[in-house]
Amino acid sequence: MLRQYLEIKEQHPGTILFYRMGDFYEMFFEDAEIASRVLGITLTSRSREDAQQVPMCGVPYHALTGYLGKMVKAGYRVAICEQVEDPKQAKGIVRREVVRVVTPGVTTDEQLLDEKSNTFVCALAVSRKGQKLLALGLSFLDLSTGNFLISELPLSDGRYETVIDEITRMQPAELLVAEEEVELLADLLDQLSVLLPGLCLTKRHDSTFERHQAHTTLLEHFQVSSLAGFGCDGLDTGIRAAGGLLAYIQETQKTELSYISSLRLLTRSGFLIIDESSRRNLELTETLIGNRRQGSVLSVLDLTLTPMGARLLRQQLLFPLQDKGRIERRLAAVALLLEDSLRRRDIQAQFKGIYDLERLCSRLVLGHGNARDMSSLKFSLACLPELKKLLMNTPAGLLQDLGLELDPLFDLHDLIAQAIRDDAPVTLREGGLIREGFHAELDELLVLLRDGKQLVANLEAKERQRSGIAKLKVGYNKVFGYYFEVSHAQKGTLPEDFIRKQTLANAERFITPELKELEERITTAQDKRLTLEYELFLQIRERIAQQSTRLLKTAHAVARADFLVSLAEAADRYQYNKPCISEGDALIIREGRHPVIERSLEAGRFVPNDVHLDQEAHELLIITGPNMAGKSTVLRQTALIVLLAHIGSFVPAAQAEICLVDRIFTRVGAMDDLRRGQSTFMVEMNETANILNNATERSLVILDEIGRGTSTYDGLAIAWAVAEDLAEKNGRGVKTMFATHYHELTDLATTQQRIRNYSIAVREHKGSIIFLHKLVQGAASRSYGIQVAALAGVPKQVVQRAQEILTNIERGEFTPTGEPTIAVSTKKAQRQQAVCQLSLFPTKEDILCQRLKDVDPDDLSPKQAQDLLYEMIEEVRRRG
Structure with missing residues (x-):
């Protein structure tokens, strides 16, 4: 057994091997020592002699998911080794094989996944000339949903900002890199390990990223002759990354991956770009302090009722649209749902009965799905006909289009309803999976198990009548099984097919072919039933897997509908209004509010503000005022209102005219980044440099306290120069809101006609100040820093x-x-x-x-x- 264990272990270096032995998964040697520590289970030994001790530990097979989750969350890769033949039929040791490998980025187990977020594994490939890096190929795949993406990004001056933006936006759990390229990418990998602390790095053999092999892997999987249909045929480095990633998934899953049916191009064109720093500063998906979901913009907007809808909402926040037509189609759908609250409630009622169709599909296709997964799928499919009807009965537009896309999948629902029992267990080898009436042979076995005694009694009555012996009876023992027993006086009248089996003092025991056949059927019925039920279940699962494309298409339609309904629900609940999307250059917000901060205050306490930005007279707003007055809030809420409008959401404002924006840049707040060895000022300057180098006249820039990390005069000089550059950039300037405590910057308004001074109003009363939180024209006369210190409790x-x-x-x-x-x-x-x-x-x-x-x-x-x-x-x- 240990020889077999070591042979299998050698094939999977760097993994913890869960080796199936009967009802347990066992671990040995170093794996056992690691697992006992991580799982908190007892470490024992296979031998009592000190010289031959083999450390070992184990976990029950029925509790695998929980223990597996602990190992993977601790950063370990786990290979699941199963018995692949019946121990009763095995000659010698039972044959075992690794059936799948679970890693932090490659899993479909519910306990390892966040239902509201994708879990991606990412692959990197490098294009270079000597030691000079020219481009990076990126590929992302979420095994639990089949979402497969490809990208290729050029590198300029060896800088990784764009690559880091893309990877941190997707937040993969695992990163694949060719062994020979690890040293080349050391700087990038170091930065990613800081920004994504839980990222698992997996080094792969260089050959898996070789261009020809990667290309062939993709062609064979998708069964096509060219990748041109996916729009990526010319992305050589991207293809290397995608092919290497797919090979890794095939290697770890060891099964058909038909539900991964397309390869989508991950592009920046058509989307509003928000860099990693701005996503963090605006707290889109998690808070700046604590990295918590609660308190983020996503936590406020997420009123979805399905896991697919929640994941799509998160994706849309990270990939806002830049296409006016698509944005307005979404806004029209949200407006319709907002006005028709009864229809919205009816649609939401259907969503409440729909489980995670994407992940149910992937588990069934990969062979991990059980009968309860099928029951969940059946209940979900039962909601689709009514949902389709509700969407179809809307005016022509996005909602009706979604209704057309939605396939009710009646055939799959009927198959599961007819085949799978509602009370089916999680395990597949214990029976109780298949309904009576679905399969004739199984029904016979179930009758035998349930009515076996009655069948024996019926045969007994039949033989009494045939033989004419009224006292003939059926008996049973472990030696002979079932038998007929008659007295010595009556044995002479028995039919010829009665075969003597045993003679007793007062009676004789006989068997008949019919009795032995019935006995065989009864005694083997349970084993046959378990085997047949398992085979039938696998057949049903395969039939569902063959329809994975239809199932995923419907799941996507449900997700999009849930996303739109969630936006309408947010608009209704929070009193958001429909923005006007403009192709001009003006950004006009009346009574705008911060979507998160207003939820934390009592109703009516948040003070709304107006903002006007354009390329003519209000291009750069210098905003002064004391700390705590609300400068940062006004800045952030402006950026968020623009972003929400670009995802097709109503916005927290009385009225909003939003021009199309290509990028949102924020430089808000600062702190030392000790993990990257950067001071507050260095972090600030890095972010400022990114803005100055990449902002265009279509961008929105939010700056808060530039230059405060150094001496007053240096900081003032930098702040002035930055503001001037933004106001004059490319002769058109950039729409900018610039909050500062440097009152000297207000003099910029005298030098540029497109610069305006604004301030946050305060009132003085008896030596103290009252914050009005209102943005007004004109510069603040003072900073009121000492009064704020007094309010803060300074002695x-x-x-x-x-x-x-x-x-x-x-x-x-x-x-x-x-x-x-x-x-x-x-x-x-x-x-x-x-x-x-x-x-x-x-x-x-x-x-x-x-x-x-x-x-x-x-x-x-x-x-x-x-x-x-x-x-x-x-x-x-x-x-x-």
């Missing part, structure tokens, strides 16, 4: 001292005594008053005088003159 004496220092700074650099002004203290000044002496240094010119000297009244607009007057008055009041 009173510190707040008072900070106010003194601020006053000192504003009065000039040095005191009349030559002391740095910033160091002056009221208490210290009182102590030194008696010993005051003449200053050795000249007094710095008063700041008010200097400010007025720099002003040319003829260049001031009325509004700017008024702002200057208020600024001067505020300064005089501060000096008290």
Whole structure:
């Protein structure tokens, strides 16, 4: 047995081998030590002698899924080794084979999957000239749904930003790389390990990524002569990645993969692009702190009722459309569902009865599905006719098109309803799978098992009548089985086919061919029944698997309908309104709200805001105001409203005119990235560089506090230069919202006619401030940092001292005594008053005088003159 175990183990290096022995999966040697630690089970030994001890542990076969889940979630690959012949018929040791390999990215087990997210495995292939990398081929596959994607991305200057964006957007659980390319991609792999901490790296033999072999693997699987029909025939590096990935799936699953029926091109054209940093900053699918789903935009929007719909909603948030026609078709469908609430409720009622059709299909095709999966499929299919009717009875448009696409699959429903019992067990070898009436031979076996005693009694009555012996009776023992027993006095009248079997003191025992045949049928009925039920189940599963294309097409139609209904439900529940999609360049939002923050506040507490951006007079908005006033919220909600409109959703605004946007960039907040060895400022500059290098006139840029990670003057200089560049980029500029504490930036409005100053309004009351959270025209006169510190609970004496220092700074650099002004203290000044002496240094010119000297009244607009007057008055009041 150990020799067989070691031979199989040698064929699957780097995996934990679950070796089936009777009712247990056993592990030996190092595998046992690892598994006992991960699973928390007892480690034992095969031998009691210390010199020959073989560490071992095991788990019950019926509890495989739970233990398998723990191993895979801990990052291990597991090979499932089954007995592939009947132990009763085996000559010598039972033959065993690995029937599948489960990895973090390759699984269909429910306990290992998040029903609301895809679980992708990704393959990378490199195109290079010497050591110079030219392009990267990417391929993604979700085994549980059959979603198979291919892409090829050029590399410029050895930078991986685009590749990282694509991989982090898909969030694969496992990454395949050719062994010879691991060192070449070391920098990329290091970055991905930071951004995707649970990513499992699997090194593959170089040959699986060889161009000819990969191409052949794809052609043979799809049974085509060319990949041109998939739109990827010219992507040599992408084909290497896709072919290598498919070979890996074939190797691990060891079965037919017919449900993987197409290869889709993963392209950036036609979609609004959001880079990894912006997805994180906007908290689209998970929160910035804690990486939790709850609190993300997705958690608010997700009112889907099927797992397929939930996955599609997540995908649409990451791949917003850029096609005006497609967006408006979705908006029209959402509007119809919003208006017809009764139809929406009826559709939702059908969704509640539909299980995960995509993953049910994959499990059945891969041979992992059981009878309960079939029952779930049957209940789901029962909802389709009414769902189709509800969708078809809508005006011409997207919903009706989905109704046309939806195949009710009556044949599959009827097959399962006729064949599979509702109370069928999870296991396939214990019987109780197939309904009576489905198969004649099985029905006979079930009758024998249930009515065997009655059949024997009937035969007994029949033989009494035939022989004329009233006391003839049937008996049974383990030696002879069933027999007829008669007294010695009556044995002479027995028919000729009675065969003597045993003589007793007072009676004789006989058998007949008919009795022996009945006995054979009864005693073997259970084994025959179990075997026949299993064979019938496999036949039914195969018939369903042959219809996987139809099943997946219907699953996709259900997902799209659920996605649209969810958007309509969100619009109804949260009072969202339909945006107008414009081909112009204006972005106009009236009473916009943040979709997540407003849900965390009491009704009516969130303060909505208006935003106007265009390429003419409102291209770059400089937004000033104190911390906590709501600058970041206004920035983020603007980006989110634009994004929601691009997925075809209604938006949290009273009214919105949204121009088509090619990219959304955000530089919001910052923190050290210690894992990548980057400081706050370096993270900030990396993100800023990405924006400046890639933003176009069709982009939307959201900037918050550029330059604050370095010295004040350096930061101000960088912020000013960045704003100027965005306002002037390619002679057209970029629509930008720029929040800052550098009040000097408000002077940009005097240099560029497309730049406007805005601020978040506050009110002062008895030395404190009240946040109004309202975006208004004009620059803020102050930052109110000290008042915010007081609100935050900074001790009173510190707040008072900070106010003194601020006053000192504003009065000039040095005191009349030559002391740095910033160091002056009221208490210290009182102590030194008696010993005051003449200053050795000249007094710095008063700041008010200097400010007025720099002003040319003829260049001031009325509004700017008024702002200057208020600024001067505020300064005089501060000096008290």
